[in-house]
Amino acid sequence: MSGAGRAPVAEFRKVALDDPLVEPLLRELTHEYVTRYGPGAHEEMTRYPGEAFAEPHGVLLLLLEDGEPVAGGAYKRYDADTAEVKRMWTHSAHRRRGLARRVLVELERTAAAAGYRRIYLTTGPRQPEAKGLYLAAGYTALFDVTADPLTIGPLPFEKRLPLVQA
Structure with a gap:
């Protein structure tokens, strides 16, 4: 609840990578990656240009509550039929x-x-909560889920999307 016992007003918003609302996402993700994988993980956050996450081939979404970013995610074009979540x-x-x-x-x-x-997406072997999320959301693991994730490297997943009628 927010304010005087009311639920926060939640909305999804499409934004550009350089939108100031994206700053907490970039800051926290960078910290998370560096904490789990070391200083070299900082490079992941600059690997793709902002236009990779722009329409028509990509999108960057923020979930806002009362105008403040609380969660987010993006996808970019992987191939003609596949979006890659990042x-x-x-x-x-x-x-x-x-x-x-x-x-x-x-x-x-x-x-x-x-x-x-x-x-399609990958998550890191030191992110068991992400692995659990994707499995619970119906994604197919493209790796041996019984193996030690640290012996695999990035953990790939995929999910078929429903055909949307225009």
Whole structure:
């Protein structure tokens, strides 16, 4: 609840990578990656130009509550039929509320509406909560889920998207 016992006003907003509202996402993701994978992980956050996450081939979505970013994620074109999810994030003060799942569902819906038939993504071997999210959301692991993730490297997943009628 927000304010005097009222639920926060939540909305998804498509934004550009350089939008000031994206700053908490970039800051926290960078910190998370560096904490889990070391200083070289900082490079992941600058690997793709902002236009990779811009329409018509990509999107960057923020979930805002009362105008403040609490979660977000993006996809970019992987191939003609496939969107690749990147930058999944939930603000550290708002975790364990199902927000990442809401963002993932909205990214899937948006990608399907843009004509993509499949979603692909990878997560790191030191992110068991992300692995659990993707498995719970119906993604197929493209690796041996019984193996030690640290012996695999990036953990790839895929999910078929429903055909959206125009």
